[in-house]
Amino acid sequence: AQSVSQHNHHVILSEAASLELGCNYSYGGTVNLFWYVQYPGQHLQLLLKYFSGDPLVKGIKGFEAEFIKSKFSFNLRKPSVQWSDTAEYFCAVSTNAGKSTFGDGTTLTVKP
Amino acid sequence: DTGVSQDPRHKITKRGQNVTFRCDPISEHNRLYWYRQTLGQGPEFLTYFQNEAQLEKSRLLSDRFSAERPKGSFSTLEIQRTEQGDSAMYLCASSLDRSLGETQYFGPGTRLLVL
Numbered sequence: 001a002q003s004v005s006q007h008n009h010h011v012i013l014s015e016a017a018s019l020e021l022g023c024n025y026s027y028g029g030t031v032n033l034f035w036y037v038q039y040p041g042q043h044l045q046l047l048l049k050y051f052s053g054d055p056l057v058k059g060i061k062g063f064e065a066e067f068i069k070s071k072f073s074f075n076l077r078k079p080s081v082q083w084s085d086t087a088e089y090f091c092a093v094s095t096n097a098g099k100s101t102f103g104d105g106t107t108l109t110v111k112p
Numbered sequence: 113d114t115g116v117s118q119d120p121r122h123k124i125t126k127r128g129q130n131v132t133f134r135c136d137p138i139s140e141h142n143r144l145y146w147y148r149q150t151l152g153q154g155p156e157f158l159t160y161f162q163n164e165a166q167l168e169k170s171r172l173l174s175d176r177f178s179a180e181r182p183k184g185s186f187s188t189l190e191i192q193r194t195e196q197g198d199s200a201m202y203l204c205a206s207s208l209d210r211s212l213g214e215t216q217y218f219g220p221g222t223r224l225l226v227l
Contacts, residue, residue: 043203043220044155046217090154092154094214094216098143098168099145099157102147102156103154104152105154
């Protein structure tokens with residue numbers, strides 16, 4: 001069975017600070033990897049995804065993530081956060097069979 | 113708006129009552145998923161359909177839960193004899209099945225409160 005672990009439950013940063021959110025998964029086969037974001041009062045939106053190819057993927061709003069297969073990790077990064085990045089971030093993994101398994105999320109608070 | 117829609121957005125019910133939620137996926141998406149999300153946790157998979165066929169159900173889905181997608185378009189999720197532990201956000205997602213790489217698009221969810 002797949003599982004996803006997000007190490008940080010709540011992260012507080014000041015504007016312009018750099019961000020890295022950890023995500024590790026457990027599954028022995030080929031996986032698809034996702035980061036979703038949920039802004040206050042809004043529904044889950046796709047931030048970025050990795051299916052194959054270049055392990056460094058770029059998403060919307062300046063976010064990127066790196067897939068490190070040997071570490072079973074897919075960490076999310078942003079060099080300089082903004083107040084508008086305040087949200088909850090979910091890492092998810094799926095196989096080509098369909099369903100996704102999500103981590104428990106990281107709440108990011110960016111102080112202006 | 114061509115995204116995933118869910119109805120109702122909020123539902124308050126008394127313990128023991130039945131409730132039904134509806135999900136309208138993005139048109140032409142052949143896969144439809146139901147997830148449940150409780151406070152402080154990520155979405156948990158409940159079940160999914162490919163067209164009208166229900167292909168997988170989670171062990172979380174007790175016999176009080178049933179889902180249908182009769183014509184391969186919209187789907188309903190029914191909870192019978194609701195319990196307080198059923199209080200959660202119920203999320204629907206849809207996707208287009210591909211041989212490589214499938215992205216699920218989520219609806220706004222239905223928040224259920226069982227009193």
